[in-house]
Amino acid sequence: MTGTRAYHHGDLRRALLAAALEAIEEVGPGALSLRDLARRAGVSHAAPAHHFGDKAGLLTALAAQGFDLLAQTLSEARDDLLGAGVAYVDFAVRHRAHFEVMFRPELYRTDDAEVVTAQGRARAALRAGVAALPTRGTPADPDRDSLAAWSIAHGFATLWLAGALPDRVGEDPREAARAVLRRLVT
Template sequence: MTRKKPAAEPRPYHHGDLRAALLAAAEAELVERGIEAFSLRSVAKRANVSHAAPAHHFGDTNGLLTALAAEGYRRFVAHQAAWEDRGGTDPAARLIESGLGYIDFAQRHPALFRLMFGSDRPDYTTPELDKAAYAAYQQIEAANAAVAAAKGREADSTDVEATWAIVHGLADLSSNQRLYRLGTLPAKQRDAILRSIIARNIPG
């Protein structure tokens, strides 16, 4: 008589591991199915955890989307900072590269970008998302302040808004594949044109 093997135990998750796994599954679900079909049940299935796990960590669907948007903003800021460093020490060059990083993030993560900037599902009154989103604004603010200081003046809110309007407009069009002519160009040529557009609109 052969003995039955004991059933395999579910993979144990540490708290931080489960949260990260659920956020990764949520982003994959968002990319594949869109926000309209997004649900906690489908995220749990994708993450191979119990149906109750997402609700336990995030409360409800909007809670999970709020946490995902906050994580998106943190990655967004880090992505821009990495691009900004390509500009060396010149403030204007750093601002241009930061703007290009903004656009590049939108191109790489269009579904996440739309969640962050085009959806009313995330709750911006939560401290986590409020802090993460404000950090993204502060990054643009700091880059503009450095350009203004190099020109012997102080930056004002219109500097930030002008830069933000240009790079966000380009990012939004690009992520939705609406920059028809630029979308057909090789990446190096496309980025050169985007740099020139951003440069022309840096406040004097």
């Protein structure tokens, strides 16, 4: 049941997804090898195909999982721009593998049903989180506002993950993100 079973592995699908997350953290989603995952799980090289069809199938499952996780994370965050933005960046750093797959549509099937619904959940949570920026002068436009908030959080997260930011931003992504996001909210 819970254990690591023999021949009929018992939980191979979950084991492969977990192994995939590990592998992606090490080499990135592009260099992911199904055969390597099979080795990590101790099964034959063709076993993954049964559960996911092909590599895109596996990454599709990961993407759906990732969007669900993001939706959950955002809905638990503080209900303002700063809280949601920091939570977004934190998610990207802590769930790097998921995040990197989610925003690389060429790697998976974006029209997959589970992906689409999970994406919808994440999108809704995002909009609820950033609510509305305090607007000055210009008439409020919630669409533009949430787009701006999403952009700055996503950009910071992406640059952080790419290692493109100067050392001076420090070691703590949450703290650094808060300082940057504050520029939008002040």
